[in-house]
Amino acid sequence: MVKKLTCISCPIGCELSVSLDESGKILKIEGNRCPRGKEYAITEITNPQRILPISVKVEDGEMELVSAKTDKPVPKKKMYEIIEYIKKLKVKAPVKRGDLIVEDILGTGANLVATRTVNKKS
Numbered sequence: 001m002v003k004k005l006t007c008i009s010c011p012i013g014c015e016l017s018v019s020l021d022e023s024g025k026i027l028k029i030e031g032n033r034c035p036r037g038k039e040y041a042i043t044e045i046t047n048p049q050r051i052l053p054i055s056v057k058v059e060d061g062e063m064e065l066v067s068a069k070t071d072k073p074v075p076k077k078k079m080y081e082i083i084e085y086i087k088k089l090k091v092k093a094p095v096k097r098g099d100l101i102v103e104d105i106l107g108t109g110a111n112l113v114a115t116r117t118v119n120k121k122s
């Protein structure tokens with residue numbers, strides 16, 4: 001079986017073809033212009049990861065939510081667990097863009113960081 005992927009490691013966006021056997025083992029990777037494409041294909045097949053953009057509740061803020069995202073990709077298989085965890089969080093205003101909201105979220109090695117500023121309610 002051949003799986004088609006687009007490498008997102010740089011703006012070129014190489015079209016990758018990944019040949020797999022019946023058990024899902026990678027036999028061959030083609031279409032990458034550099035080694036990063038091969039790494040991307042291996043991760044995407046064995047442990048796909050994504051940056052998670054999300055909103056977090058704010059207490060006493062001029063807005064009820066602050067946008068945030070993980071500072072590195074987190075495993076897709078842990079995404080639901082991470083979202084459920086973040087839904088229960090509440091940060092206290094003021095929150096500044098770049099503030100660390102959660103360090104090493106659920107042991108993924110990724111931090112959750114605010115991507116905008118929410119001032120305290122006046």
Ligand code: SF4
Nearest residue numbers: 007010013014034037
């Ligand atoms: S394989 Fe290399 S050149 Fe192609 S998109 Fe990925 S990083 Fe860019």
